[in-house]
Amino acid sequence: MTAAMPNARYFRRLLWACMVALLANVTLASAQELFKSPAEAAAALVAAARASNQSQLYAILGVEGRQIISSGDPVADAGDRQRFITAYDAKNAIKETGNTATLLVGQDEFPFPIPIIRSNGQWKFDAEAGRKEILFRRIGRNELDAIQASLAFFDAQYEYAAKDHGQGAGTYAQRIISRPGAKDGLYWPTAPGEEQSPLGELAAEAAADGYKASETRRPFHGYYYKILKKQGSGAVGGAADYVVGGRMIGGFALLAYPAEYGRSGVMSFIINHAGTVYQKDLGFGTNRTASRMRTFNPDSTWEKVSVAKDQ
Structure with a gap:
């Protein structure tokens, strides 16, 4: 974005x-x-x-x-x-x-x-009279932002893997935010003049909106984000682990889901190294389902999303 x-x-x-x-x-x-x-x-x-x-x-x-x-x-x-x-x-x-x-x-x-x-x-x-329109506008905005953030994650993973950050080139990040002093995630703080981390530009935009980089789980534009480290039979190539010998070299995936179902968003989104975004309404149990999800598995219940990247 x-x-x-x-x-x-x-x-x-x-x-x-x-x-x-x-x-x-x-x-x-x-x-x-x-x-x-x-x-x-x-x-x-x-x-x-x-x-x-x-x-x-x-x-x-x-x-x-x-x-x-x-x-x-x-x-x-x-x-x-x-x-x-x-x-x-x-x-x-x-x-x-x-x-x-x-x-x-x-x-x-x-x-x-x-x-x-x-x-x-x-x-x-008359809050009831404006409720549907308010939720519609907020949810639509957040869902579009979640899709763009997922695409930014996709680009950042390939940028990260293009260089050796301690585990060799070709290794994808298993974290979004790096641990202090490390470069094991897609974002780490940099000093003026230093090359930004793969998610540095997005982090700068987020900071301008009032967000702060933190390992603590916090929503970003109404959504939580979670890295998935394996794929199921519904993915191209079938079931596979992305992590081999402690290194994530077989691919990568991400889950984005609403912080408050029906308030901050409705659809959940997934993307992997192939670059296609899928969406699904996980219902009122979204938070519970998402917390248990470990696998990228776009079966027939998931729908492809057609969207262009922000320019």
Whole structure:
């Protein structure tokens, strides 16, 4: 993936998704807050977001926002929240139509996906009305990012194997993040002027988004990533171990799966050294299934993904 200034289309997608971050890690409130006007409701939402007052945000958006409280990726949520605030500060307006009002943000006046509705003479946010659109936008964004990250992994493995990093050329990395002081993964820190690690460019882009390289399992754009070290009968060439004598020389594979099924993503993705990305909906047991998965095995239940790499 490559970093770029967001165009209007990309910015629209971010704004639709940004409200997700407003709801992260909150405690339940007994009743949703009501307001005298749509403008008062919008001002309260922005003030709570600006102060990162999570409990107040939940009180403003209500219990119906529970299903979209968090994407499972706090870094992405924080970034979305900041983009929302920046857009609001650039320009904002309220558009009223009967008993419904819409908050417009940014120079292009993008509509905030959760409408403000009149109820018994007072106004409140209708989180349920915006839930499907919010999840659709967030999930679509994260799934596309997961596919591109999988393709970046594919390129990085071949770049890694082209040089000797301690086990001889032709050896693929068995880790994504190298252990301290080692080059046994696709990423390791480098000093200014030094050649970047195979995933150095992606890591730099991730750092710009607020992510930090860590051996601790953390989601990246709503997805977890796991290296698979063997393949099953459903793969070209049949069942085989990629690791021989401690060296991964027979190939490589990767699994990408959503941090929160139905919130940060739906599809899981796999790719191996052949370069084809496959997808499958692993259902509500995605986390459990993924944690047990050790083998790249694209049988008939997996579907090929047709996608071009980011340029």
